[in-house]
Amino acid sequence: MPKIGAEPIRKAALINATIHEVGKAGSLDVTVAQIAKRAGMSPALAHHYFGSKDQIFLHAMRFILKTFGDSVRDELKSNDSRSRVVAIITASFASQNFQRETVSAWLNFYALALTNTDAARLLRVYHRRLRSNLLVALRPMTSRPDQVAETLGALIDGVYLRSVLSARPTDGDSARQLVLDYLDEALA
Amino acid sequence: MPKIGAEPIRKAALINATIHEVGKAGSLDVTVAQIAKRAGMSPALAHHYFGSKDQIFLHAMRFILKTFGDSVRDELKSNDSRSRVVAIITASFASQNFQRETVSAWLNFYALALTNTDAARLLRVYHRRLRSNLLVALRPMTSRPDQVAETLGALIDGVYLRSVLSARPTDGDSARQLVLDYLDEALA
DNA sequence: TCCTTAATTGACTGATCAATCAAGAACAGG
DNA sequence: CCTGTTCTTGATTGATCAGTCAATTAAGGA
Numbered sequence: 001m002p003k004i005g006a007e008p009i010r011k012a013a014l015i016n017a018t019i020h021e022v023g024k025a026g027s028l029d030v031t032v033a034q035i036a037k038r039a040g041m042s043p044a045l046a047h048h049y050f051g052s053k054d055q056i057f058l059h060a061m062r063f064i065l066k067t068f069g070d071s072v073r074d075e076l077k078s079n080d081s082r083s084r085v086v087a088i089i090t091a092s093f094a095s096q097n098f099q100r101e102t103v104s105a106w107l108n109f110y111a112l113a114l115t116n117t118d119a120a121r122l123l124r125v126y127h128r129r130l131r132s133n134l135l136v137a138l139r140p141m142t143s144r145p146d147q148v149a150e151t152l153g154a155l156i157d158g159v160y161l162r163s164v165l166s167a168r169p170t171d172g173d174s175a176r177q178l179v180l181d182y183l184d185e186a187l188a
Numbered sequence: 189m190p191k192i193g194a195e196p197i198r199k200a201a202l203i204n205a206t207i208h209e210v211g212k213a214g215s216l217d218v219t220v221a222q223i224a225k226r227a228g229m230s231p232a233l234a235h236h237y238f239g240s241k242d243q244i245f246l247h248a249m250r251f252i253l254k255t256f257g258d259s260v261r262d263e264l265k266s267n268d269s270r271s272r273v274v275a276i277i278t279a280s281f282a283s284q285n286f287q288r289e290t291v292s293a294w295l296n297f298y299a300l301a302l303t304n305t306d307a308a309r310l311l312r313v314y315h316r317r318l319r320s321n322l323l324v325a326l327r328p329m330t331s332r333p334d335q336v337a338e339t340l341g342a343l344i345d346g347v348y349l350r351s352v353l354s355a356r357p358t359d360g361d362s363a364r365q366l367v368l369d370y371l372d373e374a375l376a
Numbered sequence: 377t378c379c380t381t382a383a384t385t386g387a388c389t390g391a392t393c394a395a396t397c398a399a400g401a402a403c404a405g406g
Numbered sequence: 407c408c409t410g411t412t413c414t415t416g417a418t419t420g421a422t423c424a425g426t427c428a429a430t431t432a433a434g435g436a
Contacts, residue, residue: 026302042415104302111299114214158346185373230385
């Protein structure tokens, strides 16, 4: 079976399996064995490619943040400011970012950032970038872009948090609408 | 040493120790031994009084939510609607609820609610009560109390989340101000 | 005094898991 | 065909911990 070039495929499978297992379990207490099994390989191989369980988590987290960043970039093609802000909000609640398992994994990685400095650094990069994107778009629209950006960021995080904890299935559209309504009020 | 009546004292000490250890560790991965040590007793005694580690966590979580509820009740003495909304917001960011360790413990209990149905139930009760309090206060002030209550709740959670993850020390006053500014916009 | 009951712990058990290692299997290049 | 490299796993180790239990201490009541 050793077709050369397995490494990137195996790594991707492990990252994908990690997000699903963490999301499904709702906890970082998933064993390397579980992850490896879902990814279709032995636990030893997972260690072979990533070195440690922490590294597996970190790469999974990086993947989530990168995916999010990519969807923001895709939506940021528009020219006028309002569209750009709306684009960021839309990306936040796009279905691939707002699936229950993804958000559940996301929450657990937030908790991980309390203990793991690498995770914290990743998260800070993501926050800074989101903030910067929002600021650029907001500056022409309001006299207090900093405050609106801060509020928008917190609101998005809060809506995420509540969505994953509510009993109802996650509804990206109404979540998006809530944030957009705030935006209209703030810019009125 | 068996002075009768140790139970409530021991339990309180364990709950307090749990919040501090979880907050300090930034994770629910604290051992019963750690908690018991901080509380000044043996791990066996902790099991004797609470039965299981899960029960220890659950009681600690209940304590945090109750403390929060108490501070809301204290602030809710006012008569006019606006003061009542402000009171809830103020209580949310009062120092005893907004200490780094408390918020850190809070975040981890949120994550716990993803797996533990008892924890989820506790959280739902808290959300429902907060929402109900906000609704009563908001109804005379706006034509869309549901939406404002939902946004306020999410915003508070989001601000909490960000406060514990930022490198800077947590600042309850500016957090409170951010939420109050939203309130003014929403009611304008 | 003696007996019951609460308080308390040290020692132990059983289970779980991350990480390691040595060895096997299959391909590519010479 | 060898030979080295990549891929892969079963078996094992070493450590950690939740939870149990039997035994000890001391108070309070009869």
